[in-house]
Amino acid sequence: MPVSKAWRERLGNAHDTRQHARQWRARRIRQPALLDFAGNDYLGLAKDPRVQNAQAEGARRFGAGAGASHLVNGHLAIHEALEEALATWTGRERALLFSTGYMANLGVLQALADTDTAIFHDRLNHASLLDGSALSGARSRRYHHNDIDDLTRLMARSACTHKLVVSDGVFSMDGDVADIAALAQVSQQHDAWLMIDDAHGMGVMGVNGSGCVGPRWNSQQVPILVGTLGKALGTGGAFVAGDALLIDHLTQFARSYVYTTAQPPSVAAATLQALTIVQREPEHRERLARHISYFREEALRLNLPLGESRTPIQPLLLGSESHLMLWAERLHHAGIDVGAIRPPTVPKGESRLRITLSARHSRGDIDQLLETLDACRREIS
CATH class of the missing domain: 3.90.1150.10 (Aspartate Aminotransferase, domain 1)
Structure with missing residues (x-):
């Protein structure tokens, strides 16, 4: 059978299966x-004139695109200013920009975890978190949604030296909120790190809109904080915030950071303006x-x-x-x-x-x- 025909049959079968199940997305x-x-x-x-004007001015001043990855010569002063502002906003030592929230989650999990790592996921975590775990090769376990007792049982059974608990902050399909205090406590009891993807909490919840975590929970309690900029902040991209050791490690080893063009500087300028609005208004x-x-x-x-x-x-x-x-x-x-x-x-x-x-x-x-x-x-x- 010609290869081209085999591929067409494979894609056609997938198409027909999803259509038959009435799950086709358009x-x-x-x-x-x-x-x-x-x-x-x-x-x-996203439609605030101040944010729109900041993006236009950023493009005029810095160019439409960054032109290269952050580690080549695409890291501009506006990126540095935004990372510093995001770190201060969330009460962290450092922050690191990513092109999307999906890429941030892939990058963090691929850079931190390996086959000797146990990752514990809330059952309703975002797909990017599950995909990041799969990419890392780590051993993944999924605990019942917002069930700290189930998480505790799974962690107690694990013999892995490195343990990582991963949860959404606000769950994207249900809108409920993770119990950050309980997650932080059980993680510390089992010598594990805690990673919170606060994509839907940033800008909406917490002190100055800093999210479910923000400065209320420090880097010892929540070592890895992920936030996106394309939701409540109305622009695009994402960031990871934490201490200097974490951010330095991600800068060196997160492939979705190292091997991609930096965020357009105009978007960084718009995000800085949006962040100012969130904190002051x-x-x-x-x-x-x-x-x-x-x-x-x-x-x-x-x-x-x-x-x-x-x-x-x-x-x-x-x-x-x-x-x-x-x-x-x-x-x-x-x-x-x-x-x-x-x-x-x-x-x-x-x-x-x-x-x-x-x-x-x-x-x-x-x-x-x-x-x-x-x-x-x-x-x-």
């Missing part, structure tokens, strides 16, 4: 006319918090199947994939964009609408969403 060009309850721009900073977080409270109160009053979340991520648990898609289509026709999350992103039977709230929304926007959701509940059996 891209839609985002329409400005739609109300956006699907994205992660929690503070509305708490009113954006306060407005978002009011939106979350209002939405939850009204959704529960309407008997919508709301999950347990106090963050901007508000899941409506619908169960079946076919039911979910009917709701999603009804919302789309009403001019509302909401994430329709199906297997394999979530387990079978746990399909949900992933509703995300932003400080940029108005009360009227939320009322429109609630009215449409209520109509879906009444009209779609």
